[in-house]
Amino acid sequence: MTTIDVEDLRVEYGETTALNGVSLAVEEGDFFTLVGPSGCGKTTTLRVLAGFEAPTSGRVLFDGEDVRGTPPEERGVGVVFQNYALFPHMSVAENVGYGLRFAAPPEGTSKRVRIDELLELVDLGGMGERDPEELSGGQQQRVALARALAPGPRLLMLDEPMSALDARLRERLRVQVKELQSELGVTTVYVTHDQEEALAISDQVAVMRAGRIEQVGTPRDVYHYPATRFAAEFVGDNNLFEGRATNGPGSSSPSNRSGSGEETEGASASVAVDGAETVFEVPTAATASAGEPVTFCVRPERLRVSGGKNRFRAQVASTEFLGDVTRVRLEWNDRSIVLRTSERELPTGTVELGFDPADVRVLNGPSDSKHDRGDRAEEGMESVSTRDE
Amino acid sequence: MVVGALERNGLVLLAGLTSLLLVVTFYYPVGVVLVDSVSAGGQWTLATFASILTDPFYFGWLARAIGDPGAFTRRLIEAPLATVSGSLGLVGFTAYQALLSTIASVALGVPGAFVLARFEFRGRRTIRSLTILPFVMPTIMVAIGFVSMFGENGTLNRVLEALGLPEVNLMFTLSIVVLAHAFYDAPLVARVTAAAWEGVDPRLIESARSLGASRRRAFLDITAPQLLPAVLTGALLTFVFSFLSFAIVLALGGFELATIEVWIYNQVQQLEFASAAALATIESVLSLALTYAYLRYEAAQEIARNARPSDRIPLVGSLTPARIAVFGYLAVVCVVFVGPIASMIVASVTGDGGLTLANYRFLLERQAAAYDFQVRPLGAIVNSLAFAVGSLLLSIPIGVFLSVLSTRQFRGRKALDALTMLPLAVSGVVVGLGLLRGLVFGFEAFGYRFTVTGALAIVAAHAVAAYPFVVRNLTPMLGSLDSRLTESARSLGASRVRALYDIELPLVRPGLVAGAAFAFAISIGEFDSTVILATGADSYTMPVAIERYLGRRLGPATAMGCVLLFVTSVSFVLIERFGGGGRGL
Numbered sequence: 006m007t008t009i010d011v012e013d014l015r016v017e018y019g020e021t022t023a024l025n026g027v028s029l030a031v032e033e034g035d036f037f038t039l040v041g042p043s044g045c046g047k048t049t050t051l052r053v054l055a056g057f058e059a060p061t062s063g064r065v066l067f068d069g070e071d072v073r074g075t076p077p078e079e080r081g082v083g084v085v086f087q088n089y090a091l092f093p094h095m096s097v098a099e100n101v102g103y104g105l106r107f108a109a110p111p112e113g114t115s116k117r118v119r120i121d122e123l124l125e126l127v128d129l130g131g132m133g134e135r136d137p138e139e140l141s142g143g144q145q146q147r148v149a150l151a152r153a154l155a156p157g158p159r160l161l162m163l164d165e166p167m168s169a170l171d172a173r174l175r176e177r178l179r180v181q182v183k184e185l186q187s188e189l190g191v192t193t194v195y196v197t198h199d200q201e202e203a204l205a206i207s208d209q210v211a212v213m214r215a216g217r218i219e220q221v222g223t224p225r226d227v228y229h230y231p232a233t234r235f236a237a238e239f240v241g242d243n244n245l246f247e248g249r250a251t252n253g254p255g256s257s258s259p260s261n262r263s264g265s266g267e268e269t270e271g272a273s274a275s276v277a278v279d280g281a282e283t284v285f286e287v288p289t290a291a292t293a294s295a296g297e298p299v300t301f302c303v304r305p306e307r308l309r310v311s312g313g314k315n316r317f318r319a320q321v322a323s324t325e326f327l328g329d330v331t332r333v334r335l336e337w338n339d340r341s342i343v344l345r346t347s348e349r350e351l352p353t354g355t356v357e358l359g360f361d362p363a364d365v366r367v368l369n370g371p372s373d374s375k376h377d378r379g380d381r382a383e384e385g386m387e388s389v390s391t392r393d394e
Numbered sequence: 395m396v397v398g399a400l401e402r403n404g405l406v407l408l409a410g411l412t413s414l415l416l417v418v419t420f421y422y423p424v425g426v427v428l429v430d431s432v433s434a435g436g437q438w439t440l441a442t443f444a445s446i447l448t449d450p451f452y453f454g455w456l457a458r459a460i461g462d463p464g465a466f467t468r469r470l471i472e473a474p475l476a477t478v479s480g481s482l483g484l485v486g487f488t489a490y491q492a493l494l495s496t497i498a499s500v501a502l503g504v505p506g507a508f509v510l511a512r513f514e515f516r517g518r519r520t521i522r523s524l525t526i527l528p529f530v531m532p533t534i535m536v537a538i539g540f541v542s543m544f545g546e547n548g549t550l551n552r553v554l555e556a557l558g559l560p561e562v563n564l565m566f567t568l569s570i571v572v573l574a575h576a577f578y579d580a581p582l583v584a585r586v587t588a589a590a591w592e593g594v595d596p597r598l599i600e601s602a603r604s605l606g607a608s609r610r611r612a613f614l615d616i617t618a619p620q621l622l623p624a625v626l627t628g629a630l631l632t633f634v635f636s637f638l639s640f641a642i643v644l645a646l647g648g649f650e651l652a653t654i655e656v657w658i659y660n661q662v663q664q665l666e667f668a669s670a671a672a673l674a675t676i677e678s679v680l681s682l683a684l685t686y687a688y689l690r691y692e693a694a695q696e697i698a699r700n701a702r703p704s705d706r707i708p709l710v711g712s713l714t715p716a717r718i719a720v721f722g723y724l725a726v727v728c729v730v731f732v733g734p735i736a737s738m739i740v741a742s743v744t745g746d747g748g749l750t751l752a753n754y755r756f757l758l759e760r761q762a763a764a765y766d767f768q769v770r771p772l773g774a775i776v777n778s779l780a781f782a783v784g785s786l787l788l789s790i791p792i793g794v795f796l797s798v799l800s801t802r803q804f805r806g807r808k809a810l811d812a813l814t815m816l817p818l819a820v821s822g823v824v825v826g827l828g829l830l831r832g833l834v835f836g837f838e839a840f841g842y843r844f845t846v847t848g849a850l851a852i853v854a855a856h857a858v859a860a861y862p863f864v865v866r867n868l869t870p871m872l873g874s875l876d877s878r879l880t881e882s883a884r885s886l887g888a889s890r891v892r893a894l895y896d897i898e899l900p901l902v903r904p905g906l907v908a909g910a911a912f913a914f915a916i917s918i919g920e921f922d923s924t925v926i927l928a929t930g931a932d933s934y935t936m937p938v939a940i941e942r943y944l945g946r947r948l949g950p951a952t953a954m955g956c957v958l959l960f961v962t963s964v965s966f967v968l969i970e971r972f973g974g975g976g977r978g979l
Contacts, residue, residue, distance in 0.1 A: 055881070055885055056884075056885075057881050057884075057885075076884070076889070076890075077881065077884040077885045078884045078885070078886075078887045078888055078889055079887075080885070082885050083885065083886070084881065084882060084885040086878045086881075086882065088876065088878065090876055090878035090879050090881070090882045092879060092882075092883070092896075092897060093901065094900045094901060103883065103886050103888075103896075104886030104887050106887070106888075107886065107887030107888060108887055149882075152882070152886070153885075153886075155886075156886060156887060
C-alpha cells in the first residue's frame, strides 16, 4: 500500500492558476477526499496525481518517491471518472480485463478468474458479456470501479464518480465503495463537490477553494472545528456572526441574561455583533483587546429554543420540513438565522434562541489570528449567513 | 520517458512526411503555375496578366475600365448604360453562369428542404441520405446522364414526340449547364436547409403563436431568420462549385460557353502555357476569396441542435394546397434528378433493335482491336481502380495525420488548417496544369533532372483532391472522442501508442471508412486534372474515356457511365453506412 505526499503543487494554464500551492499527505490505506466548489482545483489535483497533467512546479511523491516524468501507465493508479469512460466498443468483461493486458493478474490467478472475481466483488456477476451501454448508470459506475481495481493498483482515484446518479442510489453506492475500499485497504483519493458525501465516506477531508487547501482533517474535525470561514460555510449549514470584542476575556457582558454562572473552560471574550445591540460570550484562546474583530459560528443544530447562555430573540421566516428534522429560517436584525430542530419543537412567531459558548467556533479573532488573511475579505457579505446544501 | 520521446519524434517524422507529400503533390506544382504566369523566356514579366486583364474577350466591358480607367470614367459619366453593357467576357460569364446556377439550386433546393423537414412519408430517411449522392457522382457521368435525358435524341424529346409536341434542343445551351449544376448543388442546399429547419425549436413558434402571431407571421419572424443562414451557406458553396465547374461545362456547353476553367484547358491543349497559367492564377485568386468568404460565414453560424423537432405532416392525405405543391415539386425532381440517371441506364442497354448488351460488349471487345491512339475501355477501368487505390494509399495517411493535428491545440494551428484545406479552393484543372508543368515535364533538384510519369501525377492529383474529405470525415469523430477514455486506458497500463490502437482507432473506424469511401469515389470520378495529365491512351481513366466517347459513341459512353455509377454507389453505401453526416463540403 502506498502513501502520497504532495508538496507545494502549482498548475498554471497561461494566465490562469488552477493550483496555487497545494500540499497534502495521504496515509497508507486512507480514504482521502478533496471537496470544494467547481473550479477549486480538486480535479486538477487528481489529474496531476494520476499523471495526466504535469504540474508547473511542486512535487508528487508515492511512497516517498518522486513520480515526475512517470507516464500514467507506469504509475499504478486506478482511475474512475465521473462519466465512467467505459470503452464503448468492448464488453463489460473486456473493459474490466483491459488493465490485465499489461499487468499479470495477482497471485497467479488467470485473467478470466480475476475478471469474474471483480465482477462478483461489485455485484455484477454474470454481466461480463453485456455491452456497457446496456447497463444502468449505477452498474456502469461499478464496472468502472472493477476495471480500475482489476490490475491491483497501488492507488485508487475517483473523480466525482457518483454525481451522475440519483440521490438514493448515490447513498447506497457510497456505502459500497467505502466498504470495498476498507476491505482492499487501497489508498484512495476521492473528488467530490458534495460536502455531505465527503463527510460520510472519508477518513480525511481536504476542503479546497480557488486552487488552495483551506483545511485538512477528519470529517468530525472539519465539521466541528472549521479552520476558515469558507470551510465553516461550505461544509454543512452554519450561522456566522461578525463583531468586535468589547472587553477582555473572562468577563461577562451586561446583556447576558443567564449571567456568568456557568464558566467555560479557558478564556472567553464578549463580542458585540455588528449591527445588533447584543453582546455574546465566546471562548477565546488568547486575550482579546477591545475593538478587535471577531468572527464566530454556531451550527444550526446547536441553537436551542429558550436555552443556552447567549440569548437573542428572532422572528420565524419560513420552515422546511426535511423528514427527520425541520429547518427553520429566522430573522434577526435583518439577518437570516438557521435552526435545525425536531418537528415537535417547531417554533412560530417570535422566539428566544440561545447557544452556549462551548458550541461556538471562533474563526477569526484573538484565538485564531492566522486566518485573518486579506484574501478572504469578502466585503458586503452578510455578517450572519447560512448556506444551502 | 523513452516511449514519450519516440512518440514526439514520430509525430515530427509524420509531420515531415506529410509536408513533403503536400509540397510535392500540391504546393510545388501550384507554385510552378504561379511562376509560369509571371515569366516569359526566363524574364519576369506581368505582360501576360496585363494583356488578359485588358482583353475584352476575358473581362468584357470591365477590360476597358482596367486598361484605361480615366477614359472609362469619362465615358461612364457621359453614357453610363452604354458603357457597362455588352459582353461580359469569359470571367464575367463564368460568374454569371455561377450566379444562375446558384439561383436555380436554391429554387430547387429550398422546397426540397421543406418537404424533408416538414413532411413524413415512407422512404423519407432514404431520400434524405440520397441527397449526398450527387456529391460523389462523377461530373462526366452526370453530363452523360444529361445528354441521355435532354439531348437531341434524349428521353425528354422522345416523350415530347410521343405527346405530339415540338422538340427542344438544350444541348450546348446555358440552360442545360445551369440545370446540371443544380443537379449537384440543389441537394446540398436542401440538406443544409433541412437541417436548419429541423433545428428550429417548435416551442419558439408556439410562443410566437400564443403571443398573437399568425402562422404565416410566425414563419416570417421565427423560422425564416433561422433558415436564412443555412440557405446562404448553401448558396455560397454552390457559387464556388459552379464557378470552378469544368466537366459539366465542357461536355454540355462546349467551348462556345467556356468558363475560365474550360478556357484554361483549351489553352493547355493549344500549348499556350503562359496564358493558361495567368488565367489559372486569376481564377485561383477569385476562388480563394470566395472560399474564404464561405468558410468565414460558415464558422460564424451556430449549428442548431434540437432534440425535439416539430411534428411532421403526413405527405399522404387529403389534397391540401401544400400537398399539391409538394407533388408538383416531386414531379420536377423526377425530371431533373431521376431522369438523367435513369435515361443513362436505359440508354446503355438499348440499341436500334430494343434491349441489347452491345454497349457493354463493346467495352470488352474494343479492348482487343483498339489502335494505340484509341481508348481501351477495359484499360480505362483498370487504370481508374489502380489510381483510386494509389490515391487512397496517399490520402489516408495524410488525412489521418492532419485530423490528429487539428484536434490538438498548438501555436500556428489556424495557419496549418488553412494550408491543409487550400487544395479545396484550387480547381482540379489548375492542379493538373501544375503537375503537368512541374512534375511531368520534369524538374531539376540536386543536380539531377526528375520526371514523373502521367500515371503517378494522376495519383498525386487525386490524392490532393481526396485527402480533405478524409480530414472532414475523421476530424469530428476524433474531436468528439472523450479524452478520458484514453486516460483510463493509460492509467490501466497502456502506452500512448497502445491506447491509440486499442481505443481511439476502433472508435473512429467508421469515420475512417467513410473518409476512404469518399476519397475512393472522388478519385474514381475525377476528371478535371486527369484529362490534362492523361497524356496517352495508356493512362486514360473511365471519366476520360467517357469524354472521348461522348458525341461519337453515346452508347458505350452510357455503358461506361453505368459502370461508374455502380462503383460510386458502392462508395455511397459505405459513406452512408459509416459517415458521420458532416455538412457542407
